[in-house]
Amino acid sequence: MYNNPVMPKIPEFLSFFAHSRTPSLSDLEPNACHEAWENYCQHSGRDNGIDLSISNATRVGLPGIFPDKDRMIEAVISAYEASPQGLYQTRDAISRYYTPFGATPNPDDIQLFASTSEAIGALIKLVCQPGDEVITFNPTYPLLDCLCSLESVELREVALQDCAGEWAIDFWALEQTSSPKTRAIIVVSPNNPTGHCIRKTEFDKLVTFCDRRGLLLIIDEVFAGYRLDNDPELVTQPAASYAKSGLVVSLSGLSKVCGLPQHKLGWGVFGGSPDIVREAMQRLSFITDSTLSVSGWIQRITPYLLAHHDDFSTPCNDRLRINLETLSSVAKRPDTIWTVTHICGGWSACIRLPGWAGDDEAYACELATLGIRVFPGSFFGFRPTHPTLVLSLIVAPELFAAGLNRLSDFLRVALKR
Numbered sequence: 001m002y003n004n005p006v007m008p009k010i011p012e013f014l015s016f017f018a019h020s021r022t023p024s025l026s027d028l029e030p031n032a033c034h035e036a037w038e039n040y041c042q043h044s045g046r047d048n049g050i051d052l053s054i055s056n057a058t059r060v061g062l063p064g065i066f067p068d069k070d071r072m073i074e075a076v077i078s079a080y081e082a083s084p085q086g087l088y089q090t091r092d093a094i095s096r097y098y099t100p101f102g103a104t105p106n107p108d109d110i111q112l113f114a115s116t117s118e119a120i121g122a123l124i125k126l127v128c129q130p131g132d133e134v135i136t137f138n139p140t141y142p143l144l145d146c147l148c149s150l151e152s153v154e155l156r157e158v159a160l161q162d163c164a165g166e167w168a169i170d171f172w173a174l175e176q177t178s179s180p181k182t183r184a185i186i187v188v189s190p191n192n193p194t195g196h197c198i199r200k201t202e203f204d205k206l207v208t209f210c211d212r213r214g215l216l217l218i219i220d221e222v223f224a225g226y227r228l229d230n231d232p233e234l235v236t237q238p239a240a241s242y243a244k245s246g247l248v249v250s251l252s253g254l255s256k257v258c259g260l261p262q263h264k265l266g267w268g269v270f271g272g273s274p275d276i277v278r279e280a281m282q283r284l285s286f287i288t289d290s291t292l293s294v295s296g297w298i299q300r301i302t303p304y305l306l307a308h309h310d311d312f313s314t315p316c317n318d319r320l321r322i323n324l325e326t327l328s329s330v331a332k333r334p335d336t337i338w339t340v341t342h343i344c345g346g347w348s349a350c351i352r353l354p355g356w357a358g359d360d361e362a363y364a365c366e367l368a369t370l371g372i373r374v375f376p377g378s379f380f381g382f383r384p385t386h387p388t389l390v391l392s393l394i395v396a397p398e399l400f401a402a403g404l405n406r407l408s409d410f411l412r413v414a415l416k417r
């Protein structure tokens with residue numbers, strides 16, 4: 001009976017997944033670039049390929065931060081204290097982490113999460129009903145789209161203005177895109193992958209824009225400790241501390257601050273009108289109390305990890321600068337017909353191909369068959385008129401230089417075809 005081949009197919013509307021928030025199985029297939037890279041690795045041996053897209057800080061030879069054994073044991077065996085906001089000692093350590101950047105937020109205005117991504121989901125729950133809208137500026141981090149669709153809200157995108165290689169927020173386009181269904185704006189600063197950091201004037205305008213419309217402003221600052229431009233007009237972290245009105249949340253976490261994505265700790269610093277912040281924190285505790293997802297031991301060990309974040313962030317910052325210099329020097333070669341866009345911070349760089357170059361995914365796939373892995377800009381929302389290849393700047397410098405030379409040789413030929 002169960003194997004009867006003539007059993008009628010279940011109609012679509014009766015399927016187990018007809019109402020799932022997950023994409024269809026065909027959309028979950030690996031993309032062509034990934035397949036080309038996997039194919040190269042299987043047939044040529046991974047050693048010959050150079051992955052210029054890697055963003056996993058634990059796999060690029062940077063120093064890790066390792067607490068001593070006694071400290072770890074103490075963190076693991078400590079009695080459990082259920083706290084929807086997160087342990088005070090952890091929030092206090094996060095507050096002190098910010099002091100060298102010029103602000104020491106009140107630990108009471110800090111909320112812990114299991115990751116920055118989880119924080120975005122929780123903040124959307126805080127202000128949105130299914131069917132509402134959230135706005136972001138693209139090109140940007142593609143996970144925002146998934147996080148919004150998992151909360152049943154629509155992510156609407158406003159193109160960042162490309163002003164002769166500098167990125168800026170287009171407030172006219174923002175006004176046009178915002179609707180009565182808009183509930184929040186998410187800005188990634190430094191942006192992944194453009195490296196755009198919001199300017200103080202842009203931030204003030206955004207806070208006013210959001211406050212007037214009752215919108216939550218989320219600033220994803222996971223890369224804020226990796227500034228590559230010392231322009232004093234750029235906002236320093238945590239931006240939320242400087243907001244005088246509305247509701248603003250600055251997000252960050254151990255995954256980039258300490259290069260420890262596996263330990264799962266993120267946080268939000270809340271700022272704006274004190275009464276709105278208080279209400280937001282109270283409502284949020286209803287959400288976080290329902291899962292209490294941050295593990296006890298990571299909360300206890302985080303003060304140590306943050307006190308030692310320099311052990312990772314300093315060599316990481318040095319590496320970003322070395323790789324950026326290598327990239328700039330290759331871009332200056334007389335036979336190079338691509339450019340590097342200006343980067344204010346973050347872990348990636350964008351190679352802008354000439355506008356007539358066409359589909360950047362096709363270049364990335366062809367490069368993968370030659371053993372060089374890069375991300376096509378279209379994955380991040382670069383338009384077809386702006387073909388772009390995205391490179392990670394945390395790759396070991398010798399590998400980065402070798403990979404870039406191969407990439408540059410390829411483009412010299414490919415762009416003349």
Ligand SMILES: Cc1ncc(COP(=O)(O)O)c(C=O)c1O
Pocket residue numbers: 055115116117118141188192220222252253254255261265266
């Ligand atoms: C801009 C941005 N935000 C958030 C994250 C994810 O951070 P977490 O590991 O804390 O979820 C990433 C990861 O690459 C990212 O690029």
